[in-house]
Amino acid sequence: MINLQPYSNPQYFILLIGLLLPLIIGLYFGRRFKVYEAIFSIVFLVLTFGGDKWQQGVTLLGYIIYQFLVTFGFQKYVKNGGKKTEIFSLFVILAIIPLTMVKVAPVIPANEPITIGFLGISYLTFKTVQVIMELRDGTIKEVDPIMYARFLLFFPVISSGPIDRYRRFVKDYNEAPSREKYLDDLSVAVKYLFQGFLYKFVLGWLFGSYWLPQLSQAAIINGKINGGLHLSWALVGYMYCYSMYLFFDFAGYSLFAVSISRFMGIRTPMNFNKPFSSPNIKEFWNRWHMTLSFWFRDFIFMRFTFFAMKKKLFKNRIRLSQVAYLINFLIMGFWHGVTWYYVVYGIFHACAIIINDYWLRFKRKHKKQLPSNKYTKALAIFITFNVICFSFLIFSGFLDTLWFHPMHH
Template sequence: MVALIPMIIGLYFGKRLKVYEAIFSIVFLFLIFDGDHWQQGVNLLIYLVYEFILTFTYQHYRTKKDSKNKTWIFYLMVILAIIPVAAVKYLTAFPIKSMPFVIGFLGISYITFKNVQVIMELRDGAIKQVDPLTYARFLLFFPTISSGPIDRYRRFKKDFDKAPSRDQYIDDLGTATRYLFQGFAYKFIIGCFFGTYLLPKISAAALATGNANGGLKLSWWVVAYMYVYSMYLFFDFAGYSLFAVSISYYMGIHTPMNFNKPFISKNIKDFWNRWHMTLSFWFRDYIYMRFTFFAMKKKLFKSRIRLSQVSYFLLFLIMGFWHGLTWYYIVYGIYHATAICINDAWLRFKRKHKDKLPSNKFTEWLAIFITFNVVCFSFLIFSGFLSQLWFGWQ
C-alpha cells in the first residue's frame, strides 16, 4: 500500500506514472521469485522471451499478403505457445527425479492464456498491432500474474493508455478499498474458518469412519466435507481474486471480476457464467466457440445438438487436463460436461412443454438448490478427497 501511494497521487491528478508503475511491478515480481524461487524467476524471463518471439513473429507474418491463406502458421504458433504449460503439467504429474532444475513458474498458465488470446485476436484482426511495452506490462501485470483474473489485451490497453478522470478515479478508490476489505473477510476470516478450522477436523473424522468401516463407504462426514470444502474453495479463491482486482483499481486498471454470486445459480450454465468468469469466458471464446465454428464449417456433425455436446466434452476435458493430469480432475471435467448436456436437454424439454410445467418462486429456489448440490459434489471430486478415502482404506 505504501508503494501504491505515488501512483494514487499521480492518478488523482490525471497522470499515469508508467515508469514508476513498471518499477513497482518489477520490484514486487522480484519479491515473488527471490530466495528459493529464483529458478522460477529465471524460467519466467526465458518464457517471456520465447512468447515474445512467437507473438511478434506472427504479427510480422500477418503483414504479408498471403498470410490469410496459410492457417497452418496460426495453428503452429498456438501449439508452440501452449507447449511450455503442457510440459509443466506433464512433469508435475510425472516428475523426473534426475532433473536438477525447476520447470515452470508461478502464473505460467495465466500468462499463456493471455499470450494465446493475443495470437488468436491477431489472426482475427481484432488486434491490429501489439505494442511491445504495453504487451510486457499486460503479461507481467503484478496483481494478476499469479492467480488471475485473466484480462484481455484490448481492455487492458484501453485503461493503460490513459489515466481516468478524477471523479472516476475517486470511485475507483472506493471500489478498490471495498474489494480489499471484502477480500480480507473472504480469505482470512470466512475462508480460514472453513479451511483451517473446520476442514481438517471433518477430514479426519471422515477418514476415521472409513477406516472403521473397512471400505469405500460414504458417510455423513464425507457429505459435510463436500459442503465445507466448497465453501472454503469459494471464499479462499474469491478472496485473493478480490485482492488482485482491488490493487488493479488502485493502479487505475479495471481488471474484470472473477466471481458473481455463483451459489445462487439456477442451472449449471448459469453457474459457469458466475464462477471463475475470466477463465470460463476464455475457454468459451477461444476453445468452445472456435471448435464449434470449425466443426460447422467442415460439416463434421449433422445435428447441432450433437455438435454442442461434443464441444462441451472437449471444452471441459481440456479444462480438466489444465488443472492437472490426475483422474479426479479429468472426472471433474467429464462431470461438468455431462451436467451441461443434461441441462440443455432439460431446457429443450421445458421450451417444448412450457405451458404444462409450473414456473414460480418455489421452482426457482428448487433449481438453485439442485444446482448448488450438483456443483458441491463436483468440488468433492475436484478436491481429490475421494482418492484419499479410497487409498486410505486399502
C-alpha cells in the same frame, strides 16, 4: 532477500499500499506515472520470484522471452499477409508447449521430482494464446512490445488471474481516468480490499484451516473402519466445507487482484458473481471464475464450433454443441492437472451441461404445463448447488485419498 507470496500476509499489504501511494496521487491528478509503475512492478515481481523462489524467477524470464518470440513471430507472419490455418495452429501449439510441459511433468516417472514452471504460468499462457488468436482474427491490429510486457507482467493478476484481455487492458492503460471516475475506482478498490480480507482471511480460514481438517480426519477414520470409500456425514460435511473454502479463498484472492488493479487505474474484470445462487449449471459457469469460463468459451468452445460447422463435421447442431462441451471441459480438466479426478471433474461438468440443455429444451417445449415460481426457482438453485458441491468433492482429490490410500493416514 525477502520472498513475499502475493496477498498472503499483512507485511505484503503494508508494503504494497505504501508503494502504491505515488501512483494513487498521480492518478488523482490525472497523470499515470508509467516509469514509476514499471519500476514498482519489477520490485514486486522480484519480491514474488526472488529469494528461495529464484528458479521460478529465472523460468519466468525465459518464458517471457520465449512468448515474445512466438507472438511477434506470428505478428510478422500476419503482417506479411500470412493466413494459413496450419501456421496459425503451429504458433498456438508453440505458445502452449511450456504450460503443457509443466502439467505433464508431475506424471513422468523420475528419480528426482521435476520442478519446472512458475506461479501463474497458466494465466500468462491464456493471455498469449488470446493475443495470437485475436491477431489472426484482425481484432488486434498490432501488439506493442512494451505494452505487451506490461500486459503479461501486470503484477496484481500474475499469479492467479483474473484473466484480462489485451485490448481492454491497453484502453485502460492509455487513458488516465478522470478524477470523478478514479474516486469511484478508489471507493470500489477499498470495498473489495476489505471484502477480500473477510473472504480469504476470515471465512476461507474458518472453512479451510479450522473445520476442513477435522472433517477430513473424521471421514478418513470412518473410511478405515469401513474399508476405504464410505458415505458418511463427515464426507458430506467435507464436501460442503471444501466447496465453501474453495470459493472464499479464491474469490478473496480475486477481490484483492481487482482491488489493487483499481488502485492502479486498471478495471480488471471480476471473477465471481454469486455463483452459488445459480439456477442451473450453465448459469453457474457464467458466474464462477468468469474470466476463465469466458476464455474457454471464446477460444475453445466457439473456435471448435465454428471449425466443425465450416467442415460440416456434424449434421445435428445439438450433437455439435454436446461434443464442443465435452472437448471444452476435458481440456479444462486436464489444465488443472493430469490426474483422474481432474479429468472426471471436467467430464462431470460437460455431462451436467448436456443434461441441463436437454432440460431447458424440454422446459421450452412444455412451458404451459410446467410450473414456474419462486419455489421451483429455489429448488433449481438447491439442486444446482448440490451438483456443484459434489463436483468440487471430485475436484478436491479427497475421494482418491479414501478410495486408494485409506491406510496411509
